[in-house]
Amino acid sequence: MSEVVPEARLAAGQAIDFRVLVVDDDPDMAAYLARLLENEGLAAETVHNGDAAIVSVMSTPPDLILLDVMMPGTDGFEICERLKAETATAMIPIVLVTALEDQQSRVRGIKAGADDFITKPVHREELIARVKTLKRLHATRREMESRRLAAEVQRKDALRRTFSRYLSPRIADRIISDMDDEGTPFRRGAQRVSVVALFADLRGFTRLTESTRVDEVVGLLNEHFSVITDAAYRHDGTIFSMAGDSLLVGFNVPFPQPDAAARAWHTAQDMLRSFTPVHARWTKSGGAPTGLGIGIAAGESILGNIGSPHYMSYTIIGDAVNTASRLVQAAKPGEILVSGSVYETIRAMIPSGAAKSQGEVALRGKSGTTPVWSITV
Amino acid sequence: MDDKSNLVTVPKDLEDLIPVFMSNRKKELDALRVALAAADFEQLRQLGHRMKGVGNSYGFAQVSDFGKYVEDGARSGDRALLESTIVRYTEFLSKVQITYE
Secondary structure, three states: OOOOOOOOOOOOOOOOOOEEEEEOOOHHHHHHHHHHHHHOOOEEEEEOOHHHHHHHHHHOOOOEEEEEOOOOOOOHHHHHHHHHHOOOOOOOOEEEEEOOOOHHHHHHHHHHOOOEEEEOOOOHHHHHHHHHHHHHHHHHHHHHHHHHHHHHHHHHHHHHHHHHOOOOHHHHHHHHHHOOOOOOOOOOOOEEEEEEEEEEEEEOHHHHHHHOOHHHHHHHHHHHHHHHHHHHHHOOOEEEEEEOOEEEEEEOOOOOOOOHHHHHHHHHHHHHHHHHHHHHHHHHOOOOOOEEEEEEEEEEEEEEEEEOOOOEEEEEEEHHHHHHHHHHHHOOOOOEEEEHHHHHHHHHHOOOOOEEEEEEEOOOOOOOOEEEEEEOO | OOHHHHEEEEOHHHHHHHHHHHHHHHHHHHHHHHHHHOOOHHHHHHHHHHHHHHHHHHOOHHHHHHHHHHHHHHHHOOHHHHHHHHHHHHHHHHHOEEEEO
């Protein structure tokens, strides 16, 4: 039998704040239900089989579904189960419309996730009362969801502001995006990653602390760190630690950076350039550290959450970090010491004559030797 | 059913849907005849089930009643009941008088 499908009646320009999808293989029944809803100022769309219902819901999720149970092909129970199993559609209320009056069918409907039932023949007062109740619940749920989202955004903004005082903004964002619903950060396990590690250190700082008032030392350190952290951020470096007068910056972590070595090189130059006027001012006001030294190395490292449940550090550890640390300890003021692999990657960027090989160097704590290059710009 | 049983009162707000509704009932009647000729009792059961659901909603209680007979007849394989129901349904559709209020 090929029935004629009645046209739905939607008032032109009608504000749609609640849309109902009517699914019934009988076009007359669907049209009847749609008409009752439209009489109440609700927008109604009709489809006549299970597959069309799924497509409609996925493309334009309605606010409520009136779903016939007995349909050829995919029946109402199955559609209901599928929609309730999908995160995107699970919250859409579904009213099963059925001539089945036996308890078994109701139980099956409840198991399928149906929110309510209406029995055919459908009484208009009952239909409207049920739909209005679900509409109210829907509005309340939507309001609560928007409040929850607003609160979540506020909470994350506050966290981001707080974290950003202590961590690189990129790490703060990573931590916040990694948080689960209970606000537990660092859910991801440690990862082995390829890293370019840069250490910057204020040479002569220890001597300075012996001859300068504590509050002045803190002021100098803050100025030093402001300048070099800004340089690191300008090249999208991630700051992993700040200890004493030393700063550890990672590249290619936590996000991939194919040009990580070049970024580290540009950061090093930027740090030295930015530190020059600060150093000049310190020198002018009497007594100053002797300058900034930098060490850069590349290699495998472990990125992760290291520490105890009470004190954690999201950081990198491993050979690249150790080598960069040894290099910075050996660097003179104004000098950038890089490992051989870093040099090979950036050599085309280095001004002619600025780099000098230090040969194979036995760095403290390392079993073999490391090719080291000294760059002064 | 007596003559009064051919009278149907339809809610005014459904008036514009009735021509399509009646057209579909006539197609339904053809489908019932074809299914009975083919002894397709499952098809008959489904058609009866749908008639039962839709009739009362539009104010056509008779269509729901005929639907119940068709569904019952299909379930029990009662050809005589099905044949007589289809005859009565045919007669009803030819004589039905609709008023709107």
